[in-house]
Amino acid sequence: MKIVHVASYNYLKDGQSYYATDYKIHQGLVRNGHFVYPFSYRDTARCANIFGSKKWGVGKTNKRLIETCRNIRPDLLLMAHAELITLETLHEIRKMIPSIKIAMWFVDPLWANHHIANIHSKLPALDIFFATTGGKLLQQFKLPTNQVAYIPNICDSSIETHKNFEISDLSIDFLFCGRDYKEPERQSFLVETYERLIFCNSRFFGCLGNPLIFGHDYMDTLGKAKIGLSYNRRxxxxxxxxxxxxxxxGNGILTFTPRIPQMEILYNEDEVVYFNDVEDLIAKVAHFTSDDDERRQIAYKGWKKTHNSFNSTRVTQFMLETIFNEKYSAPYEWHSEVF
Incomplete structure (x- = not known):
């Protein structure tokens, strides 16, 4: 197929976030045998005026997307967030190409009002909406004229290249990279965690007054960590x-995560380390920093599950099979979250 992929891509950031979901979905679609044209909608808007303003480039961006679809005549228009793209533009594209499928994927919180408004503004033109959130928050976007479906976060073997489970002498015992968003509960959790990890070498980036790291620096840091924390805004x-x-x-780091509702669909107890609160987290960090064999065993199983089940080729194949109402070619673990 021919696919136009409307995503951030962030060309103007010079590869700073080359591991973003945009690129993983792009590569997965290509590996599945399709031509994918990258339409960097935010960069297009910034370059459309001398001030580099997204807001002032909205009109030209929408015109250029219509012209892009006129030239390529894609079978699928796939959008990521696409807050600058209007409903009128999508209707114009469908009028021009009646057989086209239009889909949207989303990785940000589905409880934020501005995200909800953006998604609703596109729904009348969408055949399907994908999100990395399930349950009722996903189902709020179901209309009689469309489908909604969950997709897991995606890894890619050309991006997540480390195998830390093979290494014993890693220099970072515990790693967290992520913003604290100035949210009191999140900040409190991170502060207490940091203060109680005095028994090991812990590193925090993007929070507690520490800067974020990007690009190679981020991936290089991941390659030095034994244990990593995945902690969500909710x-x-x-x-x-x-x-x-x-x-x-995906980099073979032993991954700690809170018990998210339904997360056992994706990761078993022997593939990641679930914790209940700070007390439980600290106790388990202490255990795994002293038992390197068990750390490596669980990290390996988590790495294997991530690369086998959530790789870009498999997830985008699920997306395409759902969009075009095809029989599923694999037993996707999350298939029950299609509505």
């Missing part, structure tokens, strides 16, 4: 988790 939402989980587990 931990009570069905199947919702940060993409950190695949960046950690």
């Amino acid at each position: 931990n009570d939402v069905s199947l919702y988790m940060s993409d950190r989980i695949v960046q950690l587990a």
